[in-house]
Amino acid sequence: MRTHFTTREVARILDVSGARFRSCLRASLLSGGRHFTFQDLLLLKTTKGLLDAQVPIARIRKMLHSLKRQLPEDQQIWNVTIYADGRRVVVWDGTARWQPDSGQFLFDFEPRRMTRQLSLKQVIPPSPVMGLTADDWFELASELERQSPQEARHAYEEALKLDPQCAAAHINLGRLYQEARQFHRAEACYRAALQHAPEDALPHFNLGVLMEEIGQPEAAMKAYRDALSRDKSFSDAHYNLALLHEARGNKSDAIRHLRAAQKLRSPSRESPRKPPTAPRSGPSA
Structure with a gap:
């Protein structure tokens, strides 16, 4: 299991220059070690988003200090969404949203909900402008695949x-x-x-590769x-x-599909026997 990333790896994943990375590091309250x-x-990805929203480093540092005191012991900063909403920095923990600078909770004051506004579960969730969105998690997972497949799986799960x-x-x-041979x-x-993209050929193909691997040629x-x-x-x-x-002795069918593959494939390309990667821009519904 991959547990640490170098400075260069983190900067590449965040897609930032050396100077921008150092700004993210100062804002995040992390020490400048060689591994992360x-x-x-x-x-660091969250602080980069806040810096991109023009939130000053000093304010981010002060906000993170306050947030650490506000969160319960069993909840960490990376488990909440932090985003910029105009001039405000807002935190969303899945139940409530508040401004960590002041500790003030943000409520929905629509008249018909006034009687329930004291219940934190009635707070309207924010648009995750600068938190880790599904696209953020997907992008992070894609970057992590070669370096740390286990963390990449976690990131895809968060995206989902x-x-x-x-x-x-x-x-x-x-x-x-x-x-990882976790076939089920x-x-x-x-x-x-x-279920979500029935007309996309790729999940059908990947399922076929899997069925071959687990010894189910008919299903493949x-x-x-x-x-x-x-x-x-x-x-x-x-x-x-x-x-x-x-393999089943169906020579005519084998020749037909092989010729189709050769016609469609460039001569220098080898045939992959493993599932390809799906781009985020592909069909999702």
Whole structure:
């Protein structure tokens, strides 16, 4: 399990220059060590968002000091959403929102809700302008995949908590689980992606690769055919289907799909036998 990241790795993940990284570091109250934990990375990403919203470093530091005192012992700063709302810095913990500078809670004063405004559960949740949004978590997960697959899985799971219909996150999480040989979880992710993006060929293809890996060739062939019914130009589905037909002695079908794959594929490209990555911009509903 990857537990630490270097300064260079964190700066690349945050997509900041050296000077900007040092500003994020000063604002976050973190020491300038050579290694950072995953939780440090989350805090630095939040401070970067606040700096991008023109919140001064001194104010961010003061706000974080106050927030540490305000949160209960079992809750950490990286477990809440911190974002800029105009000139205000607001914290959202899933139940209530407040200004950490003053400790003042923000309520919904709509007349018909006045009788319930003292209940924190009635507070309207904020738009996560500068907190970790589903897109933020997805982007972070994509950056973490090579360096720390376990943290990448966690980040995709966080993205799905905020956007359960994100088929790309389901697909990529499934691929990571498959690479970790957690096949039941991988299958659940792919089938969730199919629910939210049934016309996308990619989750069908990934499910086919998984079915092959766990020794279910019939299910794999069906999944590949389903992928091709959505995208006839999916060369990898043709190629994998050709190999399955060849293994079963169906030479004519094998030749047909192999020729289709060769026609669609560039000569220098090898056929991957593992699920590809889904982009965030792909179908999600």
